[in-house]
Amino acid sequence: xxxxxxxxxxxxxxxxxxxxxxxxxxxxxxxxxxxxxxxxxxxxxxxxxxxxxxxxxxxxxxxxxxxxxxxxxxxxxxxxxxxxxxxxxxxxxxxxxxxxxxxxxxxxxxxxxxxxxxxxxxxxxxxxxxxxxxxxxxxxxxxxxxxxxxxxxxxxxxxxxxxxxxxxxxxxxxxxxxxxxxxxxxxxxx
Amino acid sequence: xxxxxxxxxxxxxxxxxxxxxxxxxxxxxxxxxxxxxxxxxxxxxxxxxxxxxxxxxxxxxxxxxxxxxxxxxxxxxxxxxxxxxxxxxxxxxxxxxxxxxxxxxxxxxxxxxxxxxxxxxxxxxxxxxxxxxxxxxxxxxxxxxxxxxxxxxxxxxxxxxxxxxxxxxxxxxxxxxxxxxxxx
Numbered sequence: 001x002x003x004x005x006x007x008x009x010x011x012x013x014x015x016x017x018x019x020x021x022x023x024x025x026x027x028x029x030x031x032x033x034x035x036x037x038x039x040x041x042x043x044x045x046x047x048x049x050x051x052x053x054x055x056x057x058x059x060x061x062x063x064x065x066x067x068x069x070x071x072x073x074x075x076x077x078x079x080x081x082x083x084x085x086x087x088x089x090x091x092x093x094x095x096x097x098x099x100x101x102x103x104x105x106x107x108x109x110x111x112x113x114x115x116x117x118x119x120x121x122x123x124x125x126x127x128x129x130x131x132x133x134x135x136x137x138x139x140x141x142x143x144x145x146x147x148x149x150x151x152x153x154x155x156x157x158x159x160x161x162x163x164x165x166x167x168x169x170x171x172x173x174x175x176x177x178x179x180x181x182x183x184x185x186x187x188x189x190x
Numbered sequence: 191x192x193x194x195x196x197x198x199x200x201x202x203x204x205x206x207x208x209x210x211x212x213x214x215x216x217x218x219x220x221x222x223x224x225x226x227x228x229x230x231x232x233x234x235x236x237x238x239x240x241x242x243x244x245x246x247x248x249x250x251x252x253x254x255x256x257x258x259x260x261x262x263x264x265x266x267x268x269x270x271x272x273x274x275x276x277x278x279x280x281x282x283x284x285x286x287x288x289x290x291x292x293x294x295x296x297x298x299x300x301x302x303x304x305x306x307x308x309x310x311x312x313x314x315x316x317x318x319x320x321x322x323x324x325x326x327x328x329x330x331x332x333x334x335x336x337x338x339x340x341x342x343x344x345x346x347x348x349x350x351x352x353x354x355x356x357x358x359x360x361x362x363x364x365x366x367x368x369x370x371x372x373x374x
Contacts, residue, residue: 055252055347057259097251103345104303111343114307126307137251146276147241149255151347 048165050158052136054078057150059142060086069136069152071165076138078152088140093171094147095139098159105131134159233369234272235289237265237323238282243294250300253317256347257293260354265291268362287369289331292322293357296335301346315340315349321357323366331367334360 052069054061058078061067067080077087104110106129114122114129136152136159154162167173239261242254258277265274271289275282282288297318305313316339323332338353340346 055256057255095251099250099252101252101346102302102304104307123308123310126304130304130307135252137255139255141278142276144276144279144281146279147258148276149259151252151255 050154050162052078053153054080055135055151055153057148058086058138058152059088059148059150060084069154069162071162071169074169076166076169088138088148090166090169090171092142093138093140093166095137095174096163096166096171097137097139098163099135099137100156101133101135101153102130103133103153105129132156136162233287234270235287235366235369236273236275236282236285237271237289237291238275238279239265239277240290240292241277242319243292245294245296247295247298249295249298252347253298253350254295256350257295257317257319257353260351261291261293261357264354264358265361268358270362270366288326289366290324290326291361292324294320294322296320301340301349303345306340306342310342315346317349317353319353319357321360323361323364332361332364334364336360 049068049070052067054063054065054067056063061078061080065080065083067078067083070077070079071090072087074090075087076090076093077085079085104126106113110125110129114125116122117125134154134156136154138150138152140148140150142148163173239258242257244254262274262276265271272287273282273285295317297316299314299316301315302313316337318335318337321334321336322330324330334357336353336356338349338351338356340349340352
């Protein structure tokens with residue numbers, strides 16, 4: 001009988017110490033989450049540097065190069081991964097236009113794989129192997145007044161964010177050309 | 191008799207050798223003359239590319255820019271012009287032998303890469319433009335209507351690359367008037 005009472009007391013003590021431990025852990029987690037939320041550098045850093053693919057036109061950058069786009073001071077910079085940085089002055093930008101592009105992913109390896117699937121099964125793969133991207137089209141002038149155009153491919157939803165950053169930095173925007181043509185338009189004739 | 195035969199063989203082989211040498215000398219000379227005729231007597235034109243005019247066609251801005259930038263590359267590759275200038279470049283205005291390339295979009299069929307991948311026969315992106323090579327006073331020197339399509343493989347913007355290559359090859363094949371003033 002005494003043995004039974006002793007074991008019950010031991011169990012009760014153990015469970016109360018576990019409860020305290022769990023409460024402490026929850027409290028600590030709560031504090032740490034609150035600290036992360038208050039950290040000013042946390043959410044800002046991914047917004048200022050955006051992963052992008054340079055399609056063509058940006059002076060000093062090679063075509064179809066992957067890298068990062070950022071607005072540093074008065075310059076829009078494109079840094080190729082592990083390569084040199086190309087930049088233009090934000091004030092020299094005459095227009096910033098955004099659009100949406102639907103592209104097949106996987107490149108040549110997936111294209112070859114799709115071709116190798118028998119009975120036209122590769123077409124079914126093609127149905128799912130596409131992704132939507134934002135396109136950012138820039139028009140800017142060089143030191144001689146020459147007109148340049150550059151096209152970048154960004155993750156969906158980042159085009160507008162970068163556009164507003166550029167406008168805030170002093171880039172010009174023509175509102176008449178702000179409506180890009182939809183991809184699903186029927187044939188258009190002049 | 192033997193000596194006669196040997197002399198004849200020697201003479202004929204010498205004659206054949208001479209004929210071969212003459213022919214081989216003449217062929218490169220002919221090619222050089224043809225090349226000189228194509229480049230209008232040595233003096234070359236400069237070309238300035240105008241912005242692409244979308245006209246009434248609802249062309250995506252990326253396509254307009256891609257046509258312009260691809261055309262700059264392709265025109266430089268033809269080696270038909272001394273220099274290729276961008277629209278608005280101040281350096282071009284002072285040059286005597288300047289032609290201006292104007293491009294106007296006539297027709298645009300937006301395509302879809304996914305539709306091409308799934309169906310093969312539909313989803314083609316098609317572009318049709320009028321390109322005019324003009325003097326600074328507006329006189330048209332060369333005019334072409336050119337197409338650029340993506341029918342099967344590749345992204346939609348590939349149509350602009352094909353279009354620019356077609357425009358450049360048409361210009362390369364056309365006969366330009368002789369450049370009057372000597373180049374600087």
